[in-house]
Amino acid sequence: MVFRSTTDRIVDYLITTLLILVGVTALLPLVNTLAISLSDKAAVSGGMVGLWPVGFNLDAYGFILRDDKFWRAFGVSVLRVLLGGALNFVLTVMTAFPLSRSTRAFPARDLFMWLFVFGMILNVGIVPWYLTVSGYGLLDSIWALVLPGAVPIWSVILLMNFFRSIPKELDEAARIDGATPWQLLWSIYLPTSLPALATITLFSIVGHWNSFFDGLILMNNPDNYPLQTYIQQLVIADRPALHGGQAALMAQISNNTLNAAKLFVAMIPILLIYPLLQRYFVRGIMLGAVKE
Amino acid sequence: MFKDSERRAYYVMILPGLALMVAFTFVPLAYSVIAFQKFNPALGVQGSPWVGLDNILYMFSLRDARQVFFNTIFIATMKMIVVLVAAVAFALLLNEVRFLRIRRSIQTMVYLPHFLSWVILAGILRTILARDGLVNDFLAIFGIGPIYFLGQPNIFPWVIIFSDVWKEFGFEAIVYLAALTSIDPTLYEVAELDGANRVQKMRYISIPGIAPVIVLVACLSIGNVLNAGFDQIFNLYSPIVYSTGDIIDTYVYRIGLIQGQYSLGTAVGLFKTVVALILIGVSYWAAGKFANYRIF
Numbered sequence: 001m002v003f004r005s006t007t008d009r010i011v012d013y014l015i016t017t018l019l020i021l022v023g024v025t026a027l028l029p030l031v032n033t034l035a036i037s038l039s040d041k042a043a044v045s046g047g048m049v050g051l052w053p054v055g056f057n058l059d060a061y062g063f064i065l066r067d068d069k070f071w072r073a074f075g076v077s078v079l080r081v082l083l084g085g086a087l088n089f090v091l092t093v094m095t096a097f098p099l100s101r102s103t104r105a106f107p108a109r110d111l112f113m114w115l116f117v118f119g120m121i122l123n124v125g126i127v128p129w130y131l132t133v134s135g136y137g138l139l140d141s142i143w144a145l146v147l148p149g150a151v152p153i154w155s156v157i158l159l160m161n162f163f164r165s166i167p168k169e170l171d172e173a174a175r176i177d178g179a180t181p182w183q184l185l186w187s188i189y190l191p192t193s194l195p196a197l198a199t200i201t202l203f204s205i206v207g208h209w210n211s212f213f214d215g216l217i218l219m220n221n222p223d224n225y226p227l228q229t230y231i232q233q234l235v236i237a238d239r240p241a242l243h244g245g246q247a248a249l250m251a252q253i254s255n256n257t258l259n260a261a262k263l264f265v266a267m268i269p270i271l272l273i274y275p276l277l278q279r280y281f282v283r284g285i286m287l288g289a290v291k292e
Numbered sequence: 293m294f295k296d297s298e299r300r301a302y303y304v305m306i307l308p309g310l311a312l313m314v315a316f317t318f319v320p321l322a323y324s325v326i327a328f329q330k331f332n333p334a335l336g337v338q339g340s341p342w343v344g345l346d347n348i349l350y351m352f353s354l355r356d357a358r359q360v361f362f363n364t365i366f367i368a369t370m371k372m373i374v375v376l377v378a379a380v381a382f383a384l385l386l387n388e389v390r391f392l393r394i395r396r397s398i399q400t401m402v403y404l405p406h407f408l409s410w411v412i413l414a415g416i417l418r419t420i421l422a423r424d425g426l427v428n429d430f431l432a433i434f435g436i437g438p439i440y441f442l443g444q445p446n447i448f449p450w451v452i453i454f455s456d457v458w459k460e461f462g463f464e465a466i467v468y469l470a471a472l473t474s475i476d477p478t479l480y481e482v483a484e485l486d487g488a489n490r491v492q493k494m495r496y497i498s499i500p501g502i503a504p505v506i507v508l509v510a511c512l513s514i515g516n517v518l519n520a521g522f523d524q525i526f527n528l529y530s531p532i533v534y535s536t537g538d539i540i541d542t543y544v545y546r547i548g549l550i551q552g553q554y555s556l557g558t559a560v561g562l563f564k565t566v567v568a569l570i571l572i573g574v575s576y577w578a579a580g581k582f583a584n585y586r587i588f
Contacts, residue, residue, distance in 0.1 A: 012390065016394060020398060022398070023397070023400075023402050024401065026462070033419060091308060091312070095305070095309035095310075115313070121572045122321065123569075124565060125320075125324065125548075125558055125562055126544055126549065126557075126561060127554055128323035128326065128561070129316075129320040132323050133316070147312065149316075150309075151312050151313050156309070180298070182301060185305075210408070213526070228409050228412075231411055232527065236415060256419065266412055277407055278400060278403055285466050
């Protein structure tokens with residue numbers, strides 16, 4: 001190792017300290033929310049809560065536990081994650097596999113590829129999209145939340161690139177033994193693609209858990225809102241205007257503790273799978289760059 | 293024969309995905325013809341009267357619409373620039389941190405907001421940016437404020453830009469970090485032997501090493517110039533800041549779905565779709581030409 005001067009080492013410490021500060025700052029808003037959710041209402045409305053709870057109590061969480069509406073929305077979200085995630089998985093695999101074949105094996109491959117890429121970059125306006133989905137009679141149905149995004153094309157491309165990077169020898173050997181494309185996919189491609197499959201699954205779980213807008217416009221009955229839409233309506237849409245009257249302001253403040261707790265509970269599933277997310281999302285970004 | 297049955301299997305596999313894409317992307321595209329109608333839901337597409345380019349021309353005559361286009365491009369462009377600069381700076385500095393464990397911990401902290409929805413983050417931002425919130429408490433130490441971050445038109449776009457930096461800079465840095473680790477370490481060793489200091493190594497080795505990735509990211513972001521971030525703005529804005537904070541997507545939502553001006557909303561959306569398609573074409577062309585990138 002090359003000799004390192006004292007200045008050099010001081011600069012090292014400065015950079016490290018700076019970056020730790022940046023990292024901590026990125027988390028402070030979340031810590032503040034958690035602290036508010038655990039604090040006494042009076043302390044919160046007095047603007048006294050910073051990064052540590054004042055007048056620690058779990059009232060807000062107790063209230064959420066007994067809040068049927070919250071759990072109904074939570075249930076809708078869980079359902080859409082399970083149903084939507086499964087649909088995304090099956091359709092991504094079934095779409096990516098033919099597209100990963102050579103044009104010799106699947107002559108229409110290039111045509112389909114262009115169609116899907118065109119579909120991906122085509123950003124259709126929200127009005128005709130809404131009219132279409134409501135025209136199918138999907139309003140207020142769970143299918144409205146899972147069918148429109150059932151084929152995540154970016155995941156298809158990612159998985160297709162991964163399939164193409166798998167050595168052809170395995171494929172050819174199985175083919176000589178008379179394996180059909182379904183058997184190839186099932187017994188060779190899927191088992192060798194587990195990291196890519198984990199990545200696309202996490203993409204769709206996070207995507208489904210986090211989306212609120214489809215729930216807002218496609219569900220007329222608030223009972224059918226997924227959790228993010230429910231929270232959006234409660235925490236954001238219902239707030240009185242910033243310069244609203246004093247009475248409105250007081251009512252809003254007394255809700256801050258509860259709202260903070262709701263925000264935090266909605267974060268918990270993401271926090272639970274965060275170690276996986278970090279590992280596979282990073283890998284996914286790199287996989288997206290894998291080329292023939 | 294085997295070849296035919298193989299092809300048939302591929303068609304069968306791709307069919308469900310294709311059908312869904314047609315149903316939820318191409319059918320809405322066809323539905324966009326209502327941009328050229330005076331669409332009435334009771335009459336349907338077939339019964340509604342055709343008005344030619346009236347809606348498009350009307351859109352261009354609206355001062356709101358022009359302002360909204362400007363806001364969109366301004367916010368989207370500034371986001372790209374500031375996020376890119378922050379991500380590159382962060383990656384370069386993180387690359388200087390020698391202890392792997394500290395490096396990982398820092399990454400764990402800065403990636404987290406990327407995975408949270410704008411609903412959650414907006415809820416948090418509204419709390420910390422409130423008059424008695426964390427940020428104003430902090431500024432008060434220096435005798436500044438209180439500032440109404442979400443209620444002042446001249447400040448609001450910057451709140452949007454910098455809160456997007458908060459959410460995305462760490463995650464965007466991943467590609468630069470990967471490019472930095474793929475630089476040949478002997479380059480640094482040789483430079484050290486020649487007496488290069490830290491800044492010189494960064495200037496002559498690290499930055500040129502990640503330049504191709506920077507060019508690629510810049511090229512690909514051309515396609516996003518009209519995407520200023522619906523979810524984020526929708527959850528943070530209010531009528532007070534429409535003058536600087538309203539963007540195409542939020543505007544289309546309000547006039548199209550809330551006010552029920554289906555044809556006008558569709559016309560504005562269609563205009564965006566067409567321009568975005570051209571921009572994405574340009575961005576892929578530029579990425580291919582300047583960064584040798586192919587999407588598949």
